[in-house]
């Protein structure tokens with residue numbers, strides 16, 4: 001059986017099950033700040049609109065982190081059914097439940113700890129399973145897709161949104177323009193940087209029929225904006241992942257902050273959403 005604890009790489013988002021408090025605080029801060037950015041609120045709105053919910057559909061998010069997506073869903077009038085939110089990190093799940101209570105939506109969301117490769121509870125069936133930047137971090141994306149299929153009712157749909165992190169770049173003034181540091185970012189931040197390129201194939205192989213897709217470029221040109229909260233994690237998370245020393249991470253982050261202050265910043269990554277239905 002595949003479990004997330006088998007992960008041996010450096011991706012800090014894949015190791016939240018045994019991460020220390022400092023790493024979890026940096027991750028939670030990044031998830032919360034990016035979740036409030038118009039790029040993310042728009043993306044969530046686009047796929048939720050495309051689903052055209054309205055009955056009492058039961059929705060599950062696998063890899064919910066601090067609960068950005070379930071909390072956003074709970075505030076939508078078209079989401080009338082129960083929302084379930086599962087993450088492998090008990091710390092992030094607790095934070096999600098607390099934030100949901102603070103925002104007055106706790107009564108609509110069940111938060112649970114679980115591994116998306118093998119969900120023990122709940123035994124309910126869902127109409128929609130959302131994976132919002134989960135599959136780039138799991139040990140085996142195909143196993144997680146099959147698990148989503150098992151958890152869905154006949155005719156149910158999966159929403160996969162993720163970065164094409166092989167395209168992630170933070171330009172620097174190094175002679176290579178940041179190519180080497182981009183490679184280190186890839187190692188420290190994702191287990192599967194190309195998973196969205198494989199998704200049409202993976203969906204088909206694991207019992208889904210692709211119905212809808214949308215492409216995005218998250219690019220900050222001149223000043224850091226969407227990427228600013230990721231940059232803010234570099235001093236903590238790059239040394240924790242083992243790809244840079246504390247001094248090198250500080251030098252890297254300081255250079256990027258200077259570039260932003262001087263209007264010379266460039267960071268970009270492609271993202272995609274795909275909605276697929278259980279194949280008949």
Ligand SMILES: C[S@@+](CC[C@H](N)C(=O)[O-])C[C@H]1O[C@@H](n2cnc3c(N)ncnc32)[C@H](O)[C@@H]1O
Pocket residue numbers: 004013014015016017031035062063064065066067068069086087088089092114115116117131132133134137138139
């Ligand atoms: C990049 S975060 C995304 C969180 C949330 N979906 C969001 O966009 O704000 C990835 C999340 O996946 C969780 N995760 C990683 N592997 C997992 C697994 N096998 N099962 C459940 N959650 C997992 C991590 O704990 C982390 O919270």
